[in-house]
Amino acid sequence: SALLIDGKKIAEDIQNKLRDDIKTWSELHKRKPTLVAVLVGEDPASCKYIEKKMQAAEYVGIDSRTEKLHESVTEDELITKVVELNKDESVDGILVQLPVPQHISERNVCNAVDPTKDVDGFHIMNVGKLSLNMMTFVPCTVLAVIELLARTGIETFGKNVVICGRSKNIGLPLSMLLHSDARYELPGHEATVTLCHRHTPPEQLKVFTKTADIIISATGVVGLIKADMVKEGACVIDVGINRIKTQEGKVKLVGDVDFSAVREVAGHITPVPGGVGPVTVAMLMKNTFQAAMDRLKQ
Ligand code: NAD
Numbered sequence: 133s134a135l136l137i138d139g140k141k142i143a144e145d146i147q148n149k150l151r152d153d154i155k156t157w158s159e160l161h162k163r164k165p166t167l168v169a170v171l172v173g174e175d176p177a178s179c180k181y182i183e184k185k186m187q188a189a190e191y192v193g194i195d196s197r198t199e200k201l202h203e204s205v206t207e208d209e210l211i212t213k214v215v216e217l218n219k220d221e222s223v224d225g226i227l228v229q230l231p232v233p234q235h236i237s238e239r240n241v242c243n244a245v246d247p248t249k250d251v252d253g254f255h256i257m258n259v260g261k262l263s264l265n266m267m268t269f270v271p272c273t274v275l276a277v278i279e280l281l282a283r284t285g286i287e288t289f290g291k292n293v294v295i296c297g298r299s300k301n302i303g304l305p306l307s308m309l310l311h312s313d314a315r316y317e318l319p320g321h322e323a324t325v326t327l328c329h330r331h332t333p334p335e336q337l338k339v340f341t342k343t344a345d346i347i348i349s350a351t352g353v354v355g356l357i358k359a360d361m362v363k364e365g366a367c368v369i370d371v372g373i374n375r376i377k378t379q380e381g382k383v384k385l386v387g388d389v390d391f392s393a394v395r396e397v398a399g400h401i402t403p404v405p406g407g408v409g410p411v412t413v414a415m416l417m418k419n420t421f422q423a424a425m426d427r428l429k430q
Contacts, residue, residue, distance in 0.1 A: 134368070134398040137284050139276075143410035146279070147192050150417055154193040157425065165424030167196040167225040167251065167416075168217050172210060172236070173203035177375075178229045185227075188413045194420055207236045211244045218246040224427055225251035225420035230301070248426065251419040254301060263308050265316035269419055274306045276411035277348060277369055278321070284400055286346065286367050288323040294340045296357070296388070297350035298329040302371060306348065337361070349388035357389040365399035371408045 158164045167189055171182050182198055189196035199213060210232070217226045226249045228241050242254040250258055253269035261268035281288060293310050297303035307327045314320025326340045330351075341347050341361040349357050350371035362368060372388030387404030395401050402408055 134395045134401040135284075137280055137369075137400055137402045137407060139280060139402055139407040139410045142280060142283050143414040145283075146411070146414040147188060147417060150192045150414070150421060154421055157421070158193060161428060163222075164193055164195045165224050165421050166222055167194050167227070167420045168223050169196070169198045170201065170210070170213060170217075170226070170228045171198050172201045172205055172229070172232050175231075178231075182229055184413050185416055188417055189420070192417045192421075194417060203233055205236075207240060210236060210241060214241065214244040218244075218249060223249065224424040225249055227252045227416070230254075249423055251416060251423055253305070253419070259300075259305065262305055262318075265308075265312045265318045265320075267317045269423070270309060271301055271305050272412045272415040272419060273302050273350075273371060273408065274309055275415040275418070276408050277306055277371065278309060279411055279415065280369060280402060280408065281346070281367070284367075286400065288321045288346070291323050291345040292326070292343055293323040293346045293348065294326045294328060294344040295348045295350065296328045296332075296337070297352075297371070298327050299350065302350045303327060303329070306350070351388050353388055354386060355388070355390050357394060359390060359393035359397050362394055362397045364397055366397075367400040368394055368398045368402070369408065370402050370404050373404060373409065 169182050169185060171178060186196050201210060217223050226245050230238060232238055232241055243256050245255055247255045247257045250269050253271040258268045262270055288310060295303050295307050307325045310321045310323045311325045312318050312321050328337050328340060338361045342363055344366055346367045347357060348369040352372050352374055354374050354376060368389055370387035370389040374386050375383050376386055378384050385405050
């Protein structure tokens with residue numbers, strides 16, 4: 133059965149190293165890196181994610197706070213808040229917790245964040261840079277997947293990677309980084325990437341996944357990846373986070389992968405919870421520290 137990739141442990145290792153580095157940096161510069169999250173409304177999942185981010189920030193020595201705005205805030209008001217944070221010299225990193233309510237354009241909001249403070253890597257300029265394999269802020273979930281593979285010793289060079297999900301915040305940027313070419317600024321991951329989505333016919337999806345050395349699922353579809361779709365020994369990374377009701381009526385978190393069956397065929401597998409999630413938070417801390425270091429160098 134597959135080796136379990138322990139995201140919680142990997143996140144702890146990353147955060148312990150960051151904690152040391154940030155301590156040294158903060159003593160030298162007489163200030164801490166500062167992260168501000170903007171939260172619109174009170175979506176329970178969003179609140180939970182923000183809480184985790186704030187806890188991690190405190191642990192690694194990043195000053196952080198959450199600006200809470202009412203569900204009914206207008207796009208202009210939200211953007212005004214973001215611009216205020218852009219101008220605030222004491223703020224290094226800004227993130228707007230997604231999703232934002234329907235009446236607000238997510239794209240406009242992401243583009244309002246100063247690209248040098250854009251620790252989520254969602255600004256149009258940073259997305260463009262990533263697609264050109266230039267140095268930039270890369271979305272935290274994408275970095276988390278790369279980090280999990282690297283720390284587990286999973287090679288990507290020349291390998292077949294299948295990504296399920298083409299969202300602009302996860303699947304698409306992940307595909308861009310995994311086929312990155314070392315001739316440019318970013319590290320080259322040099323994989324052959326197949327990007328599947330909701331209109332990939334299931335039988336075709338299986339043809340692709342069967343030949344994949346690495347399968348990454350980021351769809352929010354429970355049970356999408358089944359054991360008969362996985363090549364013996366493949367590495368399976370489950371980005372999905374789905375809340376399902378158990379028979380006892382309790383809420384349980386599961387990924388996209390049929391975990392117990394896939395575990396029998398795969399070589400490596402990430403659990404949900406405790407896989408990609410904690411490492412994503414650690415990567416946000418890394419990006420925020422990077423933003424702080426970059427600002428002092430300017
Ligand atoms: P999204 O809804 O924006 O995108 C889902 C994608 O899945 C779409 O591109 C869609 O085409 C694709 N898809 C749907 N059905 C499919 C099918 N049958 N076969 C193949 N592809 C299919 O979601 P998102 O924001 O990209 O998030 C994806 C998942 O990752 C969600 O479960 C979300 O909760 C989770 N997530 C995890 C983290 C983390 O840190 N682990 C962070 C953010 C989001």
